[in-house]
Amino acid sequence: QVELVESGGGLVQEGGSLRLSCAASGSRFSIYDVGWYRQAPGKQRDLVALISSSGSTRYADSVKGRFTISRDNAKNTVLLQMNILKPEDTAVYYCNANRLARVYNYWGQGTQVTVSS
DSSP, X not given: OOXXXXXXXXXXXXXXXXXXXXXXXXXXXXXXXXXXXXXXXXXXXXXXXXXXXXXXEEEOGGGTTTEEEEEEGGGTEEEEEEOSOOGGGOEEEEXXXXXXXXXXXXXXXXXXXXXXO
C-alpha cells in the first residue's frame, strides 16, 4: 500500500515557476513508476511527466523543455519542477505510483495549479 500526498500548487503569473512535490508513505517506493498527471475542467486526465523505477523519464510534448521530473528514493519523494508556466498549464495535478502493469496503482488527492495571464 502506498499513500501519496501532493503539495506545491498555487497561483502564479504566466512565465513563472512552481515546484510540485509528491510525498509517498509505505515501503519500497523505489520500485514504483511515478507519474504526474493533470486534469483541467471538462477535460480528461493526461500524463504530464513520468519517471520510472530505473530513473528514465518521459514528458508530454506540451511540457518538454519547461518541466523536469525527478525522484529522491531516500526521501520517498518525486518532484515536478515547472518553469515558463502558461495559462494552459492550469489544472489539478495528480501524482500516480504504479507497478506490475498497474496491478498496483495509487493516486494522490491532487493539487491545484493556476497560471494567470
